[in-house]
Amino acid sequence: MATSNLLEAFRKTYRNLQLQPLITPEELANFRVEYGTRMRAELEQVIEDCSYNNNKVIFGGHRGCGKSTLLADFGRRIRDRYFVVFFSIADMIEMSDINHINILFAIAVQMMDQAEKKNITIKESIRNNFYEWFATKTRTNIEEFKSEGNLGVNLLEWIKLSLKTNSTVRDEIKEEFKQKLSDLIARINEIASVIQDATNQDILVIIDDLDKLDLPIIRAIYYDHVKVLMQPSFRIIYTVPIAAMREISLRRTLETETSNQVKFMHVSKFFKQGENRNPDAVPNEKEVDIFRKLLLKRIASDLIENDILEQIILKSGGVLREAIRIMNQCCTECLLLVRMEPENKDIKINQEVLEQALNNLRNDFADPLSNSHYRILTTIYKTFTPDNKDDEERQKFLDLLHFLYVLEYRNSDSWYDVHPIVIDLLNRKGYLLES
Numbered sequence: 001m002a003t004s005n006l007l008e009a010f011r012k013t014y015r016n017l018q019l020q021p022l023i024t025p026e027e028l029a030n031f032r033v034e035y036g037t038r039m040r041a042e043l044e045q046v047i048e049d050c051s052y053n054n055n056k057v058i059f060g061g062h063r064g065c066g067k068s069t070l071l072a073d074f075g076r077r078i079r080d081r082y083f084v085v086f087f088s089i090a091d092m093i094e095m096s097d098i099n100h101i102n103i104l105f106a107i108a109v110q111m112m113d114q115a116e117k118k119n120i121t122i123k124e125s126i127r128n129n130f131y132e133w134f135a136t137k138t139r140t141n142i143e144e145f146k147s148e149g150n151l152g153v154n155l156l157e158w159i160k161l162s163l164k165t166n167s168t169v170r171d172e173i174k175e176e177f178k179q180k181l182s183d184l185i186a187r188i189n190e191i192a193s194v195i196q197d198a199t200n201q202d203i204l205v206i207i208d209d210l211d212k213l214d215l216p217i218i219r220a221i222y223y224d225h226v227k228v229l230m231q232p233s234f235r236i237i238y239t240v241p242i243a244a245m246r247e248i249s250l251r252r253t254l255e256t257e258t259s260n261q262v263k264f265m266h267v268s269k270f271f272k273q274g275e276n277r278n279p280d281a282v283p284n285e286k287e288v289d290i291f292r293k294l295l296l297k298r299i300a301s302d303l304i305e306n307d308i309l310e311q312i313i314l315k316s317g318g319v320l321r322e323a324i325r326i327m328n329q330c331c332t333e334c335l336l337l338v339r340m341e342p343e344n345k346d347i348k349i350n351q352e353v354l355e356q357a358l359n360n361l362r363n364d365f366a367d368p369l370s371n372s373h374y375r376i377l378t379t380i381y382k383t384f385t386p387d388n389k390d391d392e393e394r395q396k397f398l399d400l401l402h403f404l405y406v407l408e409y410r411n412s413d414s415w416y417d418v419h420p421i422v423i424d425l426l427n428r429k430g431y432l433l434e435s
Contacts, residue, residue: 006338006345006347007335007338007339009300009303010303010331010334010335010338011335013298013299013300013303013331014328014331014332014335016031016297016298016299017298017299017324017327017328017331018328019031019298020069020321020324021066021067021068021069021072021208022068022069022072022073023068023069023072023086025076028069028072028073028076030297031294031297031298032069032073033290033293033294033297034290035066035070035290036066036070036265039070039263039265040070040073040074040077042263043057043059043074043237043263044074044078046261046263047078047082047204047235047237050235050261052233054258054259054261055234055235055236056229056230056235056236056237056238056257056258056261057235057236057237057238057258057261057262057263058237058238058239058240058254058258058261058262058263059071059237059238059239059240059263059264059265060211060239060240060241060242060244060245060262060263060264060265061211061241061242061264061265061266061267062241062242062265062266062267062319062404062407062408063211063212063241063321063402063403063404064319064320064321064322064325064404065265065266065267065319065320065321066265066320066321067208067211067239067265068088068208068209069320070265071086071206071208071237071239072086072208074206075204075206078204081201081202082201082202082203082204082235083114083195083196083199083201083202083203083204084204084206085107085110085111085114085203085204085205085206086205086206086208087106087110087206087207087208088208088209089103089106089207089208089209089210090208090209090212091164091209092106092109092110092160092163092164093106093163093164093170094164094165094167094170095212095213096214096217097167097170098210098213098217098221099174099217099220099221099225100220100221100224100225100228100229101173101174101177101178101181101184102163102170102173102174103207103210103221103229104177104181104184104185104188104228104229104232105137105163105173105177105184106163106207107188107205107207107232107236108134108184108187108188108191109134109156109159109160109163110205111188111191111192111195111203111205112130112131112134112156112191113156113160115195115198116156120195120198120199121198122194122195122198126194130187130191130194131155133187134155134156134159135155137172137173137176137177138159138162138169138172138173139169139172140155140158140159181228185228185231185232188232189232189233189234192232192233192234193233196234202234202235203234203235204234204235204236204237205232205234205235205236205237206236206237207236207237207238207239208239209239210238210239210240211239211240211241211242211244212241213241215241215243215244215398215399215402218240218241218244218250219244219247219250222238222240222244222250222253222254223249223250223253226253226254226257227257230257230258240254241402242264242401242402242408243398243399243401243402245262245264246398246401246408247398266408266409266410267317267318267319267407267408267409268284268287268290268291268318268319268320269284269287269318269409269410269411270283270284270287270288270313270314270318271283271284272411273384273409273411273415273417274384276417276420283314287318288310288313288314291313291316291320291323292309292310292313294320294323294324295309295312295313295323295324295327296309298324298327299327299331299349302348303334303348303349304330304348304349305348305349305350305351308330308349308350308351308353308354311354312326312327312330312354314420315358315420315421316420317404317407317417317419317420317421318407318409319404319407322404322419325361326354326357326358326361327349329357329358329360329361330349330353330354330357331349332357333353333356333357334347334348334349334353337353358421358424361421362421362422362424362425362428365405365419365421365422365425366425369405372393372396373396373400373405374426374429374431376393376396376397376400377400377405377406377418377422377426377431378426378431378432380397380406380416380417380418381417381418381423381426381432384415384416384417385415385416386406386416401416404419405418405419405422406418406419407419
């Protein structure tokens with residue numbers, strides 16, 4: 001393959017690998033593979049069968065296990081029955097500044113924004129009343145937007161931009177509703193009621209990327225203020241990280257407030273517990289094939305050696321995004337080689353490229369770790385469970401779980417293992433040597 005063609009082939013692959021999660025209908029059509037069928041059915045069941053007083057769902061799982069893509073696909077499939085509002089909280093609000101108040105305010109903004117985009121017919125006086133309310137709460141001069149023509153779209157786009165980039169606006173909203181949360185809830189429910197009457201559809205709001213928040217923020221939102229998040233009258237799916245659901249008090253709170261409507265999306269299990277310690281173990285072909293199809297939708301087969309594809313899959317530990325991350329690192333290395341060796345027409349992802357990619361990722365994993373982290377990881381590798389001697393060690397375990405150093409698997413019971421790349425790290429540092 002000519003150098004220019006080779007460069008473009010890897011560039012295309014690199015661009016394809018950046019598309020995660022898959023949100024738009026085009027992305028889903030081009031790159032999605034069939035997985036999570038049971039989980040999608042479970043979500044549909046709980047949404048369809050919930051009651052007016054019990055219509056919130058907590059959806060948890062590891063970062064990168066495919067929750068966002070599944071939720072986007074789920075929302076798309078049921079749009080004929082519900083007025084679906086799907087959005088990423090990361091696209092709305094600076095992640096370090098997310099709280100229960102601006103989550104609820106974002107729901108209101110997104111419902112009206114979706115109504116505008118779908119050209120939902122709402123009585124003009126009611127629409128304008130909503131927009132004046134938004135303007136007042138964000139201290140916006142609404143007359144400026146009236147002069148620009150499309151009041152609703154222009155105002156809502158400005159508010160979305162301000163929520164994302166302007167800490168002053170976020171602070172003003174927080175102060176406005178700190179003591180008047182009932183007013184915010186009432187307005188959210190009023191917007192929902194008007195949309196439902198206009199569309200003859202119940203509302204379903206799906207809030208993605210809450211699971212990417214740091215654990216202290218998760219606790220503040222879901223433990224201290226969970227009752228407020230349950231008060232909107234319509235169906236809402238909230239996402240949470242797996243680590244948050246391993247804190248006993250937080251998990252029990254969420255189970256109580258949702259009447260046990262807590263769903264988990266688990267990572268793929270290539271091996272039964274302990275089997276991956278055997279170099280001759282045969283992985284679960286059905287699970288491996290899902291990853292194989294996913295990766296080959298993003299990279300041409302002639303750009304990678306077949307046995308390398310299998311190695312990448314197993315090094316992912318069963319986390320979809322980790323497989324893509326490893327492949328992305330390999331692709332980056334190949335792009336570098338094409339530029340360094342323009343005369344080489346046979347560059348592809350081979351064993352040498354994979355080793356360099358894994359070395360880079362292994363160093364990324366290693367940088368934040370302390371000796372106590374290594375001890376926890378070694379214990380989990382040997383026993384498949386953490387040995388949490390105190391609250392400090394328990395917190396370190398949860399951090400390792402949150403950032404994918406540790407992965408949770410399920411048979412009839414839950415068990416833990418160390419990320420395969422981190423296992424390599426433990427081996428290289430001598431932690432797994434027999435005493």
